Structures are given as structure tokens and as C-alpha cells.
Amino acid sequence: MRFRSTLFGIFLLAVSLPASGSTIDVEVRESPHGLMTAVVLLMGEIVPGDAREIRESLAAISEETWMDVDEVRFVLASPGGDLYESMSIGRTVRDMEATVVVPAPVSCDSACVMILAAGVHRHPDGAIRIHRPFYAERLEHDPSDSIRESLEDLKNYLVEMNVPSSLAELMYSTPPERMRRLNSEELQKFRLDQTDFVYQEEMDLAMAEALGISRFEYLGIKRELDDRCGQFSRTPDRLGLCVSRVIDEIDR
16 A cells, blocks of 8 residues: 555544544555655544553564664644653654654644654644643642643753744643644744754764765755655665765766
């Protein structure tokens, strides 16, 4: 099955999900560019135990299959859920240097946004919506300390993912009953629609060194290389061949 049809299937499945609980599926598929992609589908409410299930599902992929995997891609369609569980999933995403996709027309809401923030490549094609976390039941103690602590934890997590911590302030300023969809300017402001800039810097420096040119020389050809060879960023052999062809054409 092709990767594009997988995304369409996510939409069909997402609209029929139960109101609570998550559905997690991990498969290795071929992408439109011919890359072997480990796809993690996360749909529905994020609940405690999801991070462990994702890690165990990825660990169950055979070593032989992993040898053929070119990239890891998380595909999200979630109304949110447990904030701390989403941050745990996000750290798994970052450890694997995974791409995160929210396909249209589904959405990634509230805690789900923390997983999107963890991607080294972020593609928010669907709706990205935020609101303040809330308690499902009345607490026996004053919630003030817990709320302040969770806000601080969220800010620290976003900094860890190279996303402005001001996103946390906006979330906590948005009542749950007034969910806010981030517009294109806000997605850009919070870096949720782009490659992680620290990861990109590391890749650019490594590429310039591999080509034997200065960083300034590399910047002069980077846009053309990205346009023509970007789909091979996770496959060094094919990326190297593509880059060599482009540079040969530029030198002529």
C-alpha cells in the first residue's frame, strides 16, 4: 500500500474513532519517493501507557526490517489527552529524529501539539488547536500549585524541543471551552510548520563538510539542493548521488 493512501485511510479511521482511548498502529511502508518509512499512527485520546506502547511496538520491528528503514514518521489525529503522556511520546519522537505529520482534514488538539512540537520535521496540514489543560474531576487540595507546576514543566519541554515557551502561555490563556486554532502566522511563530532549526543547523554543517566546501558556499546552493534532493535526507547513498548530480550541473 502506498503512503499517500495511508494518509487517506487515517482520515476515514479518525472520523469513526470512539470518544475515548487511543488507537496506535506501527507499520513499515514505502513512501512515494521510494523510501522505507516506519509509520506510527496515533489516533484518538492520548492516555497513560501510550508512550510505552509506542516504544514496545517500535522495538518489535525486526532488526532485519530496521536495516531497510530510511525514516520514522508519526502521523497524528488526536483531540489531545494526558499532557505528561504526550510529552513522553514527544521525547521518543525526538530521540528517533522523526518527522511528524497532521494530515488534512483531521486535527491535532491540545496535548497532541506537544508531539507535533517534538518532530525534527513538522507538517501541520490539518488543524492545530490549543486550550488550557483542565482537570476532569474536582481535586481534594488546592490546584494552584499543580497548575503552576504543569505550566513550568510545559515551558521547559517546549524549550527542550526548540519551540518558543510562549506557546505554553498562550495555551494556558485559552479556556478549554474556547479552543483556539492556530493560524499560519502563529504556526510559523511557534515553529510548528518547519524543520527544527537546531537539527537543520547540524545537517547543514555536516553537508558542507561532506562536500568539502565552506558553510557560506553551501548556503549559496542549499535552496536548489533542498528542492531537488530533500526527499533523500534520510538516505545518505541516494542523497549523495543526487547532490553530486546537482553540483556537477552547477559547475558546468
